[in-house]
Amino acid sequence: MSRLDEMIPSSPGKFKMEKSSYLHRLRFQSYLTKFAFFSFFLLCLISLLFLRSPPSVNPSPSSSSDPSRRSLRTYTYGGPAWEKRIRSSARIRTSTTNGITVLVTGAAGFVGTHxxxxxxxxxDxxxxxxxxxxxxDPSLKRARQALLERSSIxxxxxxxxxxxxxxxxxxIVSFTHVMHLAAQAGVRYAMENPSSYVHSNIAGFVNLLEICKSANPQPAIVWASSSSVYGLNT
Known part of the structure; x- marks a missing residue:
């Protein structure tokens, strides 16, 4: 058989070739297919990992859902301008003979604002x-803050x-009284997050009492309860 006859296809679209060369090509194609499949699978797996596990970002304390943690965020205070605003707000009106100087905690709350x-x-x-x-919604408290600022508070x-x-x-200020209204609100929420109440309503209250105890002069303290006056009842 001539070389030309060997190149003539035995059926449409096919050429004759040596058996060993044909098997070698089949094995190569099989390996190539497997390699492509596993490469595609690996790429899909990596993509899923990136989609399901985005880079972690440490949340700021102010965005925490736990009020006890939110209240631990760092506040900016101090400086001459800050102290000047405190002294101005704490100033007793000169026409008042028996005026007092009061620290109102929870002042941006509904009761505290009034x-x-x-x-x-x-x-006073x-x-x-x-x-x-x-x-x-903090915007409610911010609105009350703006309202009190118009009254120089x-x-x-x-x-x-x-x-x-x-x-x-x-x-900075020699307080004569403390009106303590700051507390974690919403009694039912205590069943979900009791630590927020311990942090604010117990630990915070004790901390305030200790500060007042060491102050000179020592202020009278009134807090939100059925009958709660510490110090001079009058």
Whole structure:
């Protein structure tokens, strides 16, 4: 058989070839197919891992869902301008003979806002303190803050567990009274997150009492309860 005859296809689209060469090509194609399949599988696996596990980002304390953690975030306070605002807000109106100087905790809350405004109208010196947590919409507290600022009441943004902040406030102002209204709200939420109540309503309250105990003069403390006056009942 001539070389030309060997090249003539035995059926349409096919050529004759040596058996060994044909088997070798089949094995190569099989290996190539397997390699392509496993490469595709590996790429899919890597893609799924990146899609399901995005780079982790440490959440800021203010975005935490736990109020007890939110209140631990770092607040900015201090400086001449900050102290000037505190002294101005704590100033007793000169026409008031028996004015008092009050630290109102939870001043941006519903009750705290009304108490602060009433004391200021009476001529007393008022300093507010609130951590502006987001247990409920913080915009409500910010609106109350703006309302009190129009009445020359300054709300310090901070936490009652912050010992250094409280010491600084008592160093700047000789408070005669403390109206303690700061607390973790929503009693039912205590079943979901009891630590937030321990942090604020117990630890924070004890911290405030300790600061007041060491202050000179020692202020009278009134807090939100059925019958709760610490110090001078009158």
């Amino acid at each position: 108490v602060s405004a009433a004391l200021k109208r009476r001529g 010196g008022v300093i507010g303190l609130d951590n502006f947590n987001d247990y409920y 300054f709300i310090v943004e901070g936490d009652i567990n912050d010992v250094e902040l409280l010491r600084k406030l008592f160093k």
